[in-house]
Amino acid sequence: MLIRRLAAEERLTTSFPLQAYAFEASPLTRERVEAFHRYLPYNKGNRTLVVEEDGETCAAASAVPMRQNLRGAVLPMAGVAGVATHPLARRKGHVRALLHQLLDEMRDGGHPLTALYPFRASFYEKFGYVGLPRARTVRFSPADLGPLLRAELPGTVTWERIGAGYDRFRSFTERCLRERHGFAIFPDFRDVGLRDRDDRWLLTATIDGSTVGALTYRIDDHGGELVGDDLLATDPYARALLLQFLARHVDQVERISLQVPADELPELWLTDLAVHVEARVARPGSSAPMARLLTVDALAGLPAGPGRVRVELVGDRWLAGTHLLDGATGHLELTSGGPAPTATLTAAGLSALAYGVLDPAEVDVRGLGDVGPDAAVELRRLFPRAHPHLFADF
Template sequence: MSDYRPLPDEDRETFHAYTSYAFSPHQEPDEFDPEADHWKLGADRGLYDGDDVLCVCRHYWFETTWRGVPIEMPGLSAVASPPEHRHGGNVREMLLASLKEYRERGAPLSALWPFKYSFYRKYGWDTTNHRGELEFDPEVLADVVADVGDEGRFRKLDGDDWEAVDAVYREQTAGEDLSIDRTEDWWRHHWFEGWDSDPYVYGWERDGEVAGYVNYKIESDDGDKTFAGWELGAVDHQAFLHCLRFIYSHDSQVSTVTLHTGPDPVFLDLVDDPQNVTLRRKTGPMVRVVDVVDALETIPYPSGIETSLVFDVDDPLADWNDGRFELVVEDGTGTCTSTDAAPDVTLDIAALSQLVIGYRPVSRLVKTADIEAARPAREDLGALFPPRNVFCRDSF
């Protein structure tokens, strides 16, 4: 019988070999480095048959905010299995064991970045949010920053500046659901450091305080160089414009700028001709309810609504979620219990996950997700689970 357990130090090289083969089989694996910084960030697990490692994964114990409530949202990463152990149900067993561990920790949600959406969709995860990627010639910025001035100063930043950057990040993400609370180790060993090479990070200072930052790399393809902006943070619009001014200062070096943004970037309304900018809409990570009762009782509900709904939930992985649950909402608080009553809403766990985080309005979810509900129930669902500003931007 297989055994799910923490990965000991002596199996780290196996973890490295499995993940290298799973995610970059076309490349020669990097030499295993037991002192690499990424080992400091996660909690590694393996599914074992005796001493034989069948598959591995990594958990990040993220803290985030959901409808104003601080929660733990474990990030599942580095799920990998060698060819000789695939198609035997090992990964499914490890995913279930991971959910059990999350449940024991009291985490109502889990998130991951998929290698293929359909693979994790069948196990109950679904899209958390969308994101954008802008592409344009740097000359597009000329008119945008023409009148911004040259006050303040730009300064190269490193890991020792993490607190200053964190303050900007917290200002920018205030009001967003599921943005990760970045720890010092995350800043130092994930954000300021890269897997293959470290990014450049520059900040714009106003009155001696960092008010904006740009995390980027300069990429080259057959001699054409691209300013690849991975993250731009700013406490206000002035700081944002100065960060764009910094990017524009590379016009003699690069022929293209790419910039990761939210799904509805204000940048398009700043340029003279938006047709000179390409916006690629991309999917973000995936989210999953860990425990139906815990999730529905964790979040606050809009005041002034008193109702009850019976959910019939289909969960292909976690049997504790597979059944009917009655949610009673009074005075902004929800109470959830198992029931045998007739359902008002029938849905799978992936649809429930998108519903409770406010991924889309209910009127759209009933068209795109596995949800069946009569019109009165839809109205209650719409009132209880309005769309939210959800944006989990970190890769992991």
């Protein structure tokens, strides 16, 4: 078995067909194969590894060099994507070997975080990943937004094609990256595909000269559905400006669908808003994202409560040893010395606490660590619960 890194052009005949077989309609049409050439430039900065046996590609995996907000700190993050195995080479350990090498290389290259959308969550939990909230799909009738048409709101909206407004949109997502826990964005070489495809409308909300909200969307047909992507808004006024614009489509579409973060409460947006909110997780085809730390140093300097605990990290390739976590200064410090309650954590357990998705007791119940009552109190102080919103779908 040989693992090697692909050159850019090799993807056309190796990793792209393998990934397409795993995640798309099959067999591939001639038009889809031709589309690989158009897609190639947006992968130029990815790191793609393949397993080969006797000159044949058996498995492939890629990492996209991204950035993610972890409790206020923007850090390099490896977005793992396109993990696929030839159907005759499955269950031979190829993906395990690929992930070990891929994450080794990304960690050594300065990426302390990694995230992915799993084909099976339990498989990746063994690699130290923990689940993050899945974005909610919200569906409602534009008629129910009618009261917003009478509302006097501060600010204005701009409506344009994404190709024309891409720079404005990119700038706003950079702001979200700085301000929103869990938020992640693609590198420039990948993200410009949104501009080049130009297959979305872009709606932006501006207050006092600053962009405060954005939504990309398309309309499938007259009398059909306005299909929105992520509704991004910094405050209720920004959200109301975007929804007010959507209300003007009452005689054009029957329904509107949007993606919203897990901590958004659409049922409270308006009185008499009949809304369906769904977060569907299924296997295969509809997974919630997962993430993990690749180094304990990612925690240094993060905002933290006044907790103090010693954690022993076990069972992981990248996180190991005993570390004293101290939040007495308001920022997490990795120190030594002094007594403190001790917890034993797996990589998934520590990652769950860092991202704020599990309580220490849940970490214990799920077998992601051994956390006693005293250690649980300290860990709650260090890592308050949070709602990470990944945003980028890779």
